[in-house]
Amino acid sequence: MARRILAGRLDVRDKVVADFGAGSGVVAIAAKMAGAKRVFACDIDATCRELTQLNAAFNQVDVEVVSSLDEVQCALDLVVASDVLYEAANLRFLDMMLGVCADVLVADSRLKSMPDKRFRYIDRVYTTSFPDYQEALENNEVRFYRSQWPPSGSVAEAKET
Ligand SMILES: C[S@@+](CC[C@H](N)C(=O)[O-])C[C@H]1O[C@@H](n2cnc3c(N)ncnc32)[C@H](O)[C@@H]1O
Known part of the structure; x- marks a missing residue:
């Protein structure tokens, strides 16, 4: 997800994301570096x-940290989530995300098909963890699912995928 953002394949410019x-914040930091208004x-x-x-401080970007999406007091343009659907019970996170924003992009290495029909499969990439923990090969395939596709107003993204 972070690579997708930094490569401009996910347009976050001027968006509230x-x-x-977030884990260590790598995706949030990438979003801010790529021109998001607030993250x-x-x-x-x-x-x-x-x-x-x-x-974020080490990378000299401003990221606002919250423990729940309910703490975000402004309108969101986009919610991203990477590697959070690693067990079936976590599918409830999709409701939480769609509850605060219509445009949700999920990247996941475990979810090979999306049971929630509000999301469409849009793309996949092959990668490894860093350092490479030699996980099962199937976990090197990361699939992307998005609730709004094609994205409204982003010609760059529509052309890329
Ligand atoms: C596998 S890590 C992925 C971290 C990061 N997105 C990445 O790809 O590097 C999953 C993260 O989801 C967080 N998490 C689990 N349940 C959560 C919840 N209900 N609300 C917010 N975060 C949650 C965990 O604390 C953990 O940091």
């Missing part, structure tokens, strides 16, 4: 929120 399940990094885990703040 939330990264749900909220949402994670339930306090250590992740602290790491995101440290990583």
Whole structure:
């Protein structure tokens, strides 16, 4: 997801973006670097929120850290979520994200088909963890699912995918 953003294949310019399940903040930081107006990094885990703040400061970008999407007090243009649907119970996160924003983009290496019909499969990439933990090969395929496709108003994205 971070690579997609930095390569301009996901247009975040001037958008208000939330990264749900932000972890260390890599996607949130990429979004801010790529020109997002505001970025909220949402994670339930306090250590992740602290790491995101440290990583954002190290990369000299401003990322706002929250523990729940409900804490975001302004309108969101886009919610992104990477590697948060690793178990079936987490599919409820899709409702949480769509509850705050119509445009949600999910990247996931475990979810090989999307049971939630509000999302469309749009793309896949092959990658590894870094360092490479030699996970099962099938986990190297990351699939992207988006609730709004084609994206409204982004000619660049529509051409790329
Ligand atoms: C596998 S990590 C992915 C981190 C990051 N998106 C990435 O790709 O590097 C999943 C993250 O989701 C967070 N998470 C789990 N449940 C959550 C919830 N209900 N709300 C917000 N974050 C949650 C975890 O704390 C963890 O940081």
